[in-house]
Every structure is written in structure tokens, then in C-alpha cells.
Amino acid sequence: MGAAAERAEEENEEWAGVTPDAARRLVSAAVEAFAERGYHATTTRDIAGRAGMSPAALYIHYKTKEELLYRISGIGHEKALRIMGAAAEAEGSATERLRDAVRTFARWHAEHHTTARVIQYELQALGAEHYTEITGLRRRTDRLLRQIIQDGADSGEFRADDVPGTTLAVLSLCVDVARWFTADGPRTPDEVGTLYADLVLRMVGAPADRTPEGQAG
Amino acid sequence: MGAAAERAEEENEEWAGVTPDAARRLVSAAVEAFAERGYHATTTRDIAGRAGMSPAALYIHYKTKEELLYRISGIGHEKALRIMGAAAEAEGSATERLRDAVRTFARWHAEHHTTARVIQYELQALGAEHYTEITGLRRRTDRLLRQIIQDGADSGEFRADDVPGTTLAVLSLCVDVARWFTADGPRTPDEVGTLYADLVLRMVGAPADRTPEGQAG
Numbered sequence: 417m418g419a420a421a422e423r424a425e426e427e428n429e430e431w432a433g434v435t436p437d438a439a440r441r442l443v444s445a446a447v448e449a450f451a452e453r454g455y456h457a458t459t460t461r462d463i464a465g466r467a468g469m470s471p472a473a474l475y476i477h478y479k480t481k482e483e484l485l486y487r488i489s490g491i492g493h494e495k496a497l498r499i500m501g502a503a504a505e506a507e508g509s510a511t512e513r514l515r516d517a518v519r520t521f522a523r524w525h526a527e528h529h530t531t532a533r534v535i536q537y538e539l540q541a542l543g544a545e546h547y548t549e550i551t552g553l554r555r556r557t558d559r560l561l562r563q564i565i566q567d568g569a570d571s572g573e574f575r576a577d578d579v580p581g582t583t584l585a586v587l588s589l590c591v592d593v594a595r596w597f598t599a600d601g602p603r604t605p606d607e608v609g610t611l612y613a614d615l616v617l618r619m620v621g622a623p624a625d626r627t628p629e630g631q632a633g
Numbered sequence: 634m635g636a637a638a639e640r641a642e643e644e645n646e647e648w649a650g651v652t653p654d655a656a657r658r659l660v661s662a663a664v665e666a667f668a669e670r671g672y673h674a675t676t677t678r679d680i681a682g683r684a685g686m687s688p689a690a691l692y693i694h695y696k697t698k699e700e701l702l703y704r705i706s707g708i709g710h711e712k713a714l715r716i717m718g719a720a721a722e723a724e725g726s727a728t729e730r731l732r733d734a735v736r737t738f739a740r741w742h743a744e745h746h747t748t749a750r751v752i753q754y755e756l757q758a759l760g761a762e763h764y765t766e767i768t769g770l771r772r773r774t775d776r777l778l779r780q781i782i783q784d785g786a787d788s789g790e791f792r793a794d795d796v797p798g799t800t801l802a803v804l805s806l807c808v809d810v811a812r813w814f815t816a817d818g819p820r821t822p823d824e825v826g827t828l829y830a831d832l833v834l835r836m837v838g839a840p841a842d843r844t845p846e847g848q849a850g
Contacts, residue, residue, distance in 0.1 A: 454671030536812065537754055581820070581828045584813070589802060592809035595753065596801070603798070611798045619836045 430528060433491065439477040441467040443491075446484040451530045455485060455538040485538060486546040492528070492535040493553040497560075499524055504560040510568030511622045517564060518590060518616045519609035525593040526605035532594035561587060568620060575621030586616050647745060650708065656694040658684040660708075663701040668747045672702060672755040702755060703763040709745070709752040710770040714777075716741055721777040727785030728839045734781060735807060735833045736826035742810040743822035749811035778804060785837060792838030803833050 434440040445466035449458040460481050464474040478484045503517035525532045542550060562583040568574030576582045593608060603611070651657040662683035666675040677698050681691040695701045720734035742749045759767060779800040785791030793799045810825060820828070 453673045456670045456674030457672075578828060582832065585806060585829065585832050588809045588813060589806050592805040592812070595809070596805060611795060612802065614794075615799065615802050615836050618838055619832050621835055 430531065431491070434487070438467075438469065438473065442469070442474055442477055443484065443488055446481075447488055447531050447534055450485065450488075450534045450538060455481070455534075455541045460484075482541070482543055482546070485534075486542060486550075488531065489535045489539070489542060489546070489550050490553075492531050493550055493557070495528075496521070496524065497553050497557045500557045500560040504564055510564055510571055510573045511617060513564045514568060514574075514620065514622070515613045515617060517561060518586065519613040521587075522590040522593050522612040523605045523609035525590055526597040526608045529594040529597045532591070536591055536594060558583060558587060565620060568622070573622055582620060585619070589616070647748065648708070651704070655684075655686065655690065659686070659691055659694055660701065660705055663698075664705055664748050664751055667702065667705075667751045667755060672698070672751075672758045677701075699758070699760055699763070702751075703759060703767075705748065706752045706756070706759065706763070706767050707770075709748050710767055710774070712745075713738070713741065714770050714774045717774045717777040721781055727781055727788060727790050728834060730781045731785060731791075731837065731839070732830045732834060734778060735803060736830040738804075739807040739810050739829040740822045740826035742807055743814040743820075743825045746811040746814045749808070753808055753811060775800060775804060782837060785839070790839055799837060802836070806833070 431440045431443050434443050442463060446458070446463045449462050449466055453462075458481065460474055460478075461471050463481070463484065464471045467474070478487070499520045500517055503513050503520060506513055506516060508516075539547070539550065562579060565574060565576055565583055565586070566579050569576045569579055589612060593612075597605070597608065648657045648660050651660050659680060663675070663680045666679050666683055670679075675698065677691055677695075678688050680698070680701065681688045684691070695704070716737045717734055720730050720737060723730055723733060725733075756764070756767065779796060782791060782793055782800055782803070783796050786793045786796055806829060810829075814822075814825065
């Protein structure tokens with residue numbers, strides 16, 4: 417399978433919940449346009465054009481450009497929350513759960529770096545009500561990670577003097593993967609996830625002998 | 634001194650090398666405009682307006698919008714390189730140098746978060762020649778940090794199995810401060826620098842007893 421076909425397949429998977437097909441094509445086109453030119457420089461005409469549709473056809477599915485951004489942000493942030501939730505609620509020690517959380521969260525930001533950039537950098541462009549809703553999803557994701565780190569501190573697995581500060585740094589590390597990751601770089605999304613999980617376990621002071629490569633995978 | 638006056642003073646310091654005064658006002662106005670609306674959605678007319686000047690007056694100092702972005706990127710990236718260079722070339726152990734590098738680099742990204750966002754997120758908007766020059770500055774900054782981490786690995790101070798990967802993560806952590814930092818948040822730029830230095834020293838496996846609070850500062 418060629419790179420273009422792979423990308424098309426990934427997009428299909430990424431936006432699978434968006435129906436009908438025309439709405440899905442518009443979401444996909446909007447992500448590409450926002451990532452390339454920024455939200456404010458993109459018009460609904462640009463997006464319709466990329467999706468091979470007329471502005472009037474776009475309007476059937478999305479009344480405004482902001483509605484498209486809100487849809488994209490919602491899907492992206494809900495996915496991030498599900499990833500963190502699955503790791504937080506899994507069986508196992510805090511070390512195992514933190515490894516799993518960082519590995520999957522960093523990997524997602526690499527695999528979906530275009531979408532992740534849009535939802536991170538264009539957050540301020542959301543309308544007030546949508547902004548409140550989306551930042552609510554973010555806070556829930558943050559809390560899940562903070563709880564894993566707190567559990568490890570409480571059980572003595574981690575040496576984390578500043579749990580909120582450590583949580584902030586771990587989230588930040590994973591989110592910024594979206595900025596620097598490129599598909600033609602030296603590391604696959606999987607490799608980034610494994611590297612970052614190892615680095616974060618050291619950051620929280622999880623003893624090396626308790627965290628061999630691949631323990632939780 | 635009120636918040637607005639403090640901000641004005643910071644801006645003055647940040648762009649002190651830009652002369653004459655009109656050119657400095659334009660650079661400062663461009664940073665604000667790019668940060669708010671994105672590079673592509675900003676016109677030279679917007680920038681001139683913010684600086685209280687006519688488009689013709691802007692044109693005396695900068696022929697294009699890209700020239701302004703290039704000037705801003707150059708100043709920002711040269712400052713980042715100087716910060717990293719000062720830490721790398723200082724006397725002291727790799728632990729002390731890494732603490733100093735991370736503390737000052739993270740602090741700079743907090744203090745100058747608006748500028749840092751623009752130079753990080755709008756890199757792709759530079760013309761080909763300017764892009765090559767700016768990415769050259771970035772590579773020099775990266776190499777300085779990598780050398781500190783390599784020195785620590787060689788001397789046995791650090792346990793860094795993957796020096797390039799660790800370098801990437803440390804830079805990424807510091808750069809992303811620009812995304813999440815707000816002046817009204819719970820941490821000062823100085824506190825962010827100290828927290829991040831501690832977390833990074835753990836990440837490279839610098840033993841805790843060798844890295845007490847404030848050792849290098």
C-alpha cells in the first residue's frame with residue numbers, strides 16, 4: 417500500500433464516526449486546511465473546494481467554520497480522554513498504568529499529528545460555549561493522569577514531590593509530539609511511545625528494575 | 634508598576650536590538666497579530682494599524698510580511714541559541730550544566746511565550762532560504778544540549794540509553810511551555826524553570842543526592 421493510500425485509510429479510521437460520507441470528507445478537508453494555513457486564514461469555500469463540494473453543499477452539514485472546528489476538537493479530545501481512561505482504569509500497578517498511558521497518549525499524538533496540532537493550537541478559536549465544553553474534556557483527561565501519578569506517589573512506587581507539576585509536564589511532553597513528529601522522521605509512532613514511557617517512568621522516580629522494557633506490553 | 638506597563642517594559646527589552654523605534658514597534662505588533670490570528674490571516678495593513686502606522690510607513694522598514702516573520706524568528710532563535718550556549722560552555726559538571734540549560738530555556742519559553750509560539754508554530758511560513766537559515770540555528774541549539782547529555786552519559790553521571798531521543802524529549806518539554814503557559818497561571822516562569830530542571834535531571838537518571846534544590850543556582 418502506498419503512502420497516499422495509507423493516509424486515506426488512516427483518515428477513514430480517524431473520522432469513522434462522522435456520517436454521512438460528505439460530512440466526513442468535510443471534516444477531513446477542514447483538518448488539512450486548518451493545519452496548513454491556520455483556522456482564521458481558512459474559509460468555508462476553501463474547505464468545500466478541498467472536499468470537492470460546493471459551499472452550499474458544505475452548509476447542509478455545517479452552518480459555520482467554527483462548527484467544523486468544534487466537531488474536530490470534540491472527536492479528538494474524546495479520543496484522548498478514552499485513551500487516558502483505558503490506561504487509568506486498567507488492572508496493574510501505577511507503574512504499569514503510567515507506562516501504558518504515556519505510551520498510548522504519545523503514540524496517538526504522533527499518529528494523528530495533523531489533527532492534534534489543530535485541536536491544540538486552535539483551541540482559542542472555539543466559541544465560548546464550545547470552548548467550555550472542550551476544556552472540560554481536557555480537565556477530565558488531566559485528572560485521570562494525575563490520579564495515576566498520585567496513586568504511585570501514595571503507594572511509594574513513585575517519588576513525585578509535585579504531583580500537579582509532574583502531571584503537567586507529562587501531558588505537555590506527549591502533546592508536543594504533534595508539533596515535531598513527521599512521518600519521514602527516524603522514529604515510528606510506536607517507538608516514540610516506548611521511548612517516552614521509559615523517560616516518564618524515570619521522571620517520576622519509578623525504580624529501573626521494576627520497569628523493564630515491554631513489561632506492560 | 635501595572636501589568637500593562639510591565640508588559641511594555643518586557644517588550645522593550647525583548648526587541649531592544651531592533652532599531653529604529655518604528656521598526657521595533659512593527660516587530661512587536663506583528664508578534665501580537667501572528668499569535669492572535671495566525672501568520673496567514675494577518676495582513677501588513679493589520680500590523681501597521683496595530684503599530685499606529687500607515688501601510689506605506691511599514692513598507693519603509695519591511696518589504697513583506699515574511700520579512701517581519703523572519704526578523705522575529707531570527708531574534709527568537711538566536712536568543713534560544715545564546716541561552717543554550719551559555720549553559721553548555723559554563724564550568725561545572727554535566728548535571729550542573731543540564732540543570733542550568735533546562736532552567737533558563739524553560740523559563741525563557743514561559744517569559745516570552747507569545748513570541749515563542751509564533752516562532753515555533755509559523756516556522757513553515759518562512760521562505761525557503763530563511764527556513765534553511767533558521768533551522769540551522771535550531772540544529773546548533775539542539776547539538777549544544779545533546780553534547781551536555783552525552784557528556785553526562787560519558788562521565789557516568791547520567792543513565793541515558795538513547796541520547797538523541799532524550800535530547801529531543803528535553804527540548805520538546807521546554808518548547809511546549811510556550812503553548813500552555815499563561816501569566817495568570819499558578820506558576821511563575823522561574824518556578825517552571827526549577828520544576829523542569831528537577832524533572833529532567835531525574836529523566837536522565839542523575840542521582841537525587843547529587844542534585845539538591847538550587848545546587849547550580
